[in-house]
Amino acid sequence: DIQMTQSPSTLSASVGDRVTITCRASQSISSWLAWYQQKPGKAPKLLIYKASSLESGVPSRFSGSGSGTEFTLTISSLQPDDFATYYCQQYNSYSLTFGGGTKVEIK
Amino acid sequence: QVQLVQSGAEVEKPGASVKVSCKASGYTFTSYGISWVRQAPGQGLEWMGWISAYNGNTNYAQKLQARVTMTTDTSTSTAYMELRSLRSDDTAVYYCAKSLPTESGWYFDYWGQGTLVTVSS
Numbered sequence: 001d002i003q004m005t006q007s008p009s010t011l012s013a014s015v016g017d018r019v020t021i022t023c024r025a026s027q028s029i030s031s032w033l034a035w036y037q038q039k040p041g042k043a044p045k046l047l048i049y050k051a052s053s054l055e056s057g058v059p060s061r062f063s064g065s066g067s068g069t070e071f072t073l074t075i076s077s078l079q080p081d082d083f084a085t086y087y088c089q090q091y092n093s094y095s096l097t098f099g100g101g102t103k104v105e106i107k
Numbered sequence: 108q109v110q111l112v113q114s115g116a117e118v119e120k121p122g123a124s125v126k127v128s129c130k131a132s133g134y135t136f137t138s139y140g141i142s143w144v145r146q147a148p149g150q151g152l153e154w155m156g157w158i159s160a161y162n163g164n165t166n167y168a169q170k171l172q173a174r175v176t177m178t179t180d181t182s183t184s185t186a187y188m189e190l191r192s193l194r195s196d197d198t199a200v201y202y203c204a205k206s207l208p209t210e211s212g213w214y215f216d217y218w219g220q221g222t223l224v225t226v227s228s
Contacts, residue, residue, distance in 0.1 A: 030211075032211055032212060034214040034215075038152075043202055043204075043218035043219065043220060044144075044202075044215070044218055046214065046215060049207075049214050050209075055216070087152055089214060089215075091211060091212030091213055091214050092211050092212060093211060093212060094157075094212055095154075095168065096142070096213065098151055098153070099151070100151045101152075
């Protein structure tokens with residue numbers, strides 16, 4: 001299986017900060033990567049697909065980039081609603097895998 | 108609007124089986140597959156497998172292949188996931204997710220609310 005490694009595992013930030021989360025794949029996955037946001041007790045929510053395509057209805061402060069083995073999720077100006085855990089997911093193969101998650105906490 | 112509504116929480120003993128349902132609405136059920144993803148307490152997300160709602164084809168995670176069965180009932184737009192020979196480390200919230208197909212796999216645009224399965228003697 002393709003291993004997905006996210007960093008950092010926890011991130012402390014303030015409202016208005018620019019935040020970047022990294023996801024690395026153990027082998028090339030082209031652009032077959034999605035990002036999800038999960039809040040406590042809730043199901044994940046799709047933010048980004050195909051590495052950089054913004055899901056409909058997701059605020060434009062979220063953006064994704066990268067290809068091959070290295071990807072980033074950027075929140076341009078952190079808002080109170082953005083404190084959550086973020087997961088990447090590769091779909092380059094029919095054996096799907098997620099990253100371990102990055103928790104964005106209030107500083 | 109698209110909705111996936113899952114069955115309620117379950118408590119099972121080790122060695123037993125559990126079957127979780129996921130009723131879809133707001134889209135043509137047979138046009139998209141359903142994946143199941145689980146999350147152990149305080150842990151990350153683990154993909155369990157996928158089923159085509161069109162023809163019932165399945166693709167299971169190798170780790171669970173021997174113990175999991177996914178099915179659908181197109182007459183009620185419901186997907187099911189059965190996990191057998193339950194162990195304590197199967198304790199988790201189980202999610203169904205509408206799966207968008209690509210050239211090489213799936214990603215998930217709508218999720219159920221989750222079903223907590225607790226395995227305890």
